[in-house]
Each structure stands twice: as structure tokens, then as C-alpha cells.
Amino acid sequence: MKEWAKIVLESKNPKVLLMLSGGKDSIATAILLKENNINVEAIHFIHAWGSSIPTNEAKRICSEYSIPLKIVDFTAEFCSSILGYTGGRPCLLCKKEMYKKLLSIICEKDYGWLAIGDNADDRTTIARIKNYILDSSANKSLECTSYFGSEMGIKLPDGMRVLRPIIHMKAIEVESFLARKHVKVRRINSTGDKYFEYHREGCPIQFADLGVPLTTSIFNKLKVYNEAVTEYARENHFLASVHIPSTFVVTVPKGYEEKSLQYLISRGLDVNLEINRQKNEGKMYFAYIKNISAELLKSRMYKKIVSRMSERLEIKCIKDEYSIADKLISADVTGLGVHLSFFFDFVNMRAMIHLEFYDDSSLRREFGIFDNLIVELFHTRDYIVAHN
Structure with missing residues (x-):
């Protein structure tokens, strides 16, 4: 017991x-x-x-x-x-x-x-x-x-x-x-309230858009749209929800949004395709360097890092800009379909780098190259890199 x-x-x-x-x-x-x-x-x-x-x-x-x-x-x-x-x-x-x-x-x-x-x-x-x-x-x-x-x-x-x-x-x-116990519990197949972490299914009212006053009209739409999309999600073994009044669709896992929208349309429901469209088809790399050398500021070698990284990534530079305020320095390099930005914080001795580009941009886009350049230019392993 x-x-x-x-x-x-x-x-x-x-x-x-x-x-x-x-x-x-x-x-x-x-x-x-x-x-x-x-x-x-x-x-x-x-x-x-x-x-x-x-x-x-x-x-x-x-x-x-x-x-x-x-x-x-x-x-x-x-x-x-x-x-x-x-x-x-x-x-x-x-x-x-x-x-x-x-x-x-x-x-x-x-x-x-x-x-x-x-x-x-x-x-x-x-x-x-x-x-x-x-x-x-x-x-x-x-x-x-x-x-x-x-x-x-x-x-x-x-x-x-x-x-x-x-x-x-x-x-x-x-x-x-x-x-x-051989007990199979039938699910609603909504995304629940926390989406991609732990989620608990509940009523569709939780999918109201922020800032929109709740009314019985909104309640009715939330019920109709979410019953439709979860019916489709159950048949295809994923989770889905529709936010109202925007009609923004979320699926878990990602990747079923377009099919869910088409299903809603097939059910005679109006959807806002523009708000559901992924406008940024580019990719992003990030780097956070936890400890940078003070010598980079004294010798102004931060400029060398900017130019060397741009060069090694083979960015065809259209323009570069610097902003200097005491010990805070930012730099931006713009190329064809690519943007490379740096932020050097010599107060807290850290640096952040952000690379954003499109598939047709002119640069070397292998993530491993971006990662290796951090070691090569900053001479440290105390850093974090990530990509979308």
C-alpha cells in the first residue's frame, strides 16, 4: 500500500x-x-x-x-x-x-x-x-x-x-x-498552454490573442476553429491550435502549419494567410564570447576581428559602420543578402556576434566555419555558438 x-x-x-x-x-x-x-x-x-x-x-x-x-x-x-x-x-x-x-x-x-x-x-x-x-x-x-x-x-x-x-x-x-493498465486516454490534440515544453490540454479559450477583449463571439470562434484543427491533428498524429482573432496556427511538432491552414480553408473557415506566412526565410548564427581581452580595445584590434571575419566568411562588403561609445563598440557589415553585426562590451569584457543571411547570399555559410573563427580570432574556448 x-x-x-x-x-x-x-x-x-x-x-x-x-x-x-x-x-x-x-x-x-x-x-x-x-x-x-x-x-x-x-x-x-x-x-x-x-x-x-x-x-x-x-x-x-x-x-x-x-x-x-x-x-x-x-x-x-x-x-x-x-x-x-x-x-x-x-x-x-x-x-x-x-x-x-x-x-x-x-x-x-x-x-x-x-x-x-x-x-x-x-x-x-x-x-x-x-x-x-x-x-x-x-x-x-x-x-x-x-x-x-x-x-x-x-x-x-x-x-x-x-x-x-x-x-x-x-x-x-x-x-x-x-x-x-491498458488504459488509452483520448486526447483533444491541442498544443496546450505551454506549446513546446510541458503542456496540459484544456479549453480553446486559452488560445485568445493577447490584447483582444474576450467576448462570447471570440469564444464561439475559438471553439469552432480549434475543434476543426484538432480534428485534423488527431487524424494525423500531431498537436495544433488556432489563435483568434488572428487565426495564427501553431503545431507541435512544427511543420504542419500549412496543411492545417488548408484544412481550415477546406472547412469553409477564413484564415489570415499573411500572418501565418514565414517572411524571413534566411538563417542566423550567433556567438557569445564570455571573456575578451582588454588588449583588443587598447590596440583597436577589434577592427581586425571585424575585417578578418568578414574576409574569411567571403562577404562581399557593400558597407561597414562603427559606433563607439566609451567602452561599448558595435560594428555592422552589410553584404549581398547578408548582415554581420558585432557588439564588443569592454565594461563586462564580453562580445556578441550575429550573422544573418539568405540562401542566395554571397558568403561561406557552413556553421562549422563560423564556429572555428571564434576560436581563431578570440583565442578562447569560453564561448557559446548557436544557429536557427
């Missing part, structure tokens, strides 16, 4: 209410609770613009594992909290209203624990729990605490605690756990 399960079962009130989103984390949590003989009920929140997929998954898993499920529609509270908001993703505002609704329901029944599917990749949550433990001198267990949403002014009823059974499991470990 898990240690957290023992703590729950030996507590004064071992009855658990699980916040079940219908995603992998909350479903894995539900299974673990049942496997450890926990008396659990589930609650699932919906609003008018959410996807039906997680709701159907919540219903399915509760039926399979005999977990009583309460579905709560909080459309009214959802709207009142975010209408007119201009900050893009309104999830924190929404969550606060959801928690208020949750508390009103909790008070109607006698629960001793609230279970949440936070996992080890929820770094912000873990940091807040640790700070809470430190400030309150509470039990150091991350699985069983009194922390809920104190930073939002949300407080659970006295005596109620929070259970996080998968808080030490990374997302990939959660997926492995579900695979071992």
Missing part, C-alpha cells in the same frame, strides 16, 4: 473527492485511488465552449472503475470571470471561479480529502507547495498537504486536506503507468 494511501485511510475522514478533468493525469490519479481502496467520488467541470472529449473520457473511466461522478456546468461563472479580459490565456481567472464553485459543493457533503492530478512536471505548483510547507512548518509530504489555492485567496474547509498521488511522477511516467 502506498504511504499516502495509508495516511488517507487512517485519517478521521478518508472520503475523497477527485477533481477529474478527463486528461491523463487525473485519470491516472483515479485509477491509483481505486487500486489503494480509497473511497472516492469525482467532480468534472464543463462550460459551453469546452471540448466534449475530456467529458466523455471522465464518464468512461468512472463507469469502468465504479466511481460516482458529478458533472458541473459553470458557464455563467466562467463568463462573468473573463468577459472583457485582454491578457490572452485567462485560465487563472477561470480556475478561481471554478474553485469557488467547488467549495460550495464541498460544503454540501462531508469530504475529508480533495484529490488533484498534479504531476512532477507541474513545477510552479510544486514550488508553491514547498513554500507553503516552509512557511507553515507543515508535514513535508508533497502528496498530503493542506495547500490548495492560497495565492488566489481560496481556503478549504477546516480539517480538509489535499491529496496528490502522482506528484512524484513525470508526465512520461504517467503515460507508462496508463499503458501498463
Whole structure:
């Protein structure tokens, strides 16, 4: 038996209410609770613009594992909290209203624990729990605490605690756990809120453009466009989202944007092709030299570095310019389809170099050459190079 399960079962009130989103984390949590003989009920929140997929998954898993499920529609509270908001993703505002609704329901029944599917990749949550433990001198267990949403002014009823059974499991470990249980969770196939790092799928309202006041009209478009693009993404095994009103498309992995746009067009939806077009087809190299010699300033050899690098890269120079302000020196070399810029900081003894070019530009474009020139010209290995 898990240690957290023992703590729950030996507590004064071992009855658990699980916040079940219908995603992998909350479903894995539900299974673990049942496997450890926990008396659990589930609650699932919906609003008018959410996807039906997680709701159907919540219903399915509760039926399979005999977990009583309460579905709560909080459309009214959802709207009142975010209408007119201009900050893009309104999830924190929404969550606060959801928690208020949750508390009103909790008070109607006698629960001793609230279970949440936070996992080890929820770094912000873990940091807040640790700070809470430190400030309150509470039990150091991350699985069983009194922390809920104190930073939002949300407080659970006295005596109620929070259970996080998968808080030490990374997302990939959660997926492995579900695979071992032969549980396949259907996904929305949206990019989630963090795109290329750890992401958590949710409602399409998170894809509103920054600075645009949220309205029910925007909500409706977000739902229509994102349901269409995620339908295509599921069929082709990638993640996608559409931002409204711009219709800017993001896919994970990259490379499916054009096909996604064409699919939206085929569905009769208007898209802004201009905003989705990659205007800069060039390439960029970067170098950051952490420690440069003061002699470069005294002898003005920084000019030699600029000319030598331009020469070795075979840039056909159209013009070069220098800007000198005390110990801060910048230089720009412009050629045919190429721009090479330098910044020498003799205050902090560092240098930065940026090379931008197009495929038809006149220069040697091998990245290895650019890298080798840093060693050759600065006589150091204390540097970083990168390219797009």
C-alpha cells in the first residue's frame, strides 16, 4: 500500500473527492485511488465552449472503475470571470471561479480529502507547495498537504486536506503507468498552454490573442476553429491550435502549419494567410564570447576581428559602420543578402556576434566555419555558438 494511501485511510475522514478533468493525469490519479481502496467520488467541470472529449473520457473511466461522478456546468461563472479580459490565456481567472464553485459543493457533503492530478512536471505548483510547507512548518509530504489555492485567496474547509498521488511522477511516467493498465486516454490534440515544453490540454479559450477583449463571439470562434484543427491533428498524429482573432496556427511538432491552414480553408473557415506566412526565410548564427581581452580595445584590434571575419566568411562588403561609445563598440557589415553585426562590451569584457543571411547570399555559410573563427580570432574556448 502506498504511504499516502495509508495516511488517507487512517485519517478521521478518508472520503475523497477527485477533481477529474478527463486528461491523463487525473485519470491516472483515479485509477491509483481505486487500486489503494480509497473511497472516492469525482467532480468534472464543463462550460459551453469546452471540448466534449475530456467529458466523455471522465464518464468512461468512472463507469469502468465504479466511481460516482458529478458533472458541473459553470458557464455563467466562467463568463462573468473573463468577459472583457485582454491578457490572452485567462485560465487563472477561470480556475478561481471554478474553485469557488467547488467549495460550495464541498460544503454540501462531508469530504475529508480533495484529490488533484498534479504531476512532477507541474513545477510552479510544486514550488508553491514547498513554500507553503516552509512557511507553515507543515508535514513535508508533497502528496498530503493542506495547500490548495492560497495565492488566489481560496481556503478549504477546516480539517480538509489535499491529496496528490502522482506528484512524484513525470508526465512520461504517467503515460507508462496508463499503458501498463491498458488504459488509452483520448486526447483533444491541442498544443496546450505551454506549446513546446510541458503542456496540459484544456479549453480553446486559452488560445485568445493577447490584447483582444474576450467576448462570447471570440469564444464561439475559438471553439469552432480549434475543434476543426484538432480534428485534423488527431487524424494525423500531431498537436495544433488556432489563435483568434488572428487565426495564427501553431503545431507541435512544427511543420504542419500549412496543411492545417488548408484544412481550415477546406472547412469553409477564413484564415489570415499573411500572418501565418514565414517572411524571413534566411538563417542566423550567433556567438557569445564570455571573456575578451582588454588588449583588443587598447590596440583597436577589434577592427581586425571585424575585417578578418568578414574576409574569411567571403562577404562581399557593400558597407561597414562603427559606433563607439566609451567602452561599448558595435560594428555592422552589410553584404549581398547578408548582415554581420558585432557588439564588443569592454565594461563586462564580453562580445556578441550575429550573422544573418539568405540562401542566395554571397558568403561561406557552413556553421562549422563560423564556429572555428571564434576560436581563431578570440583565442578562447569560453564561448557559446548557436544557429536557427
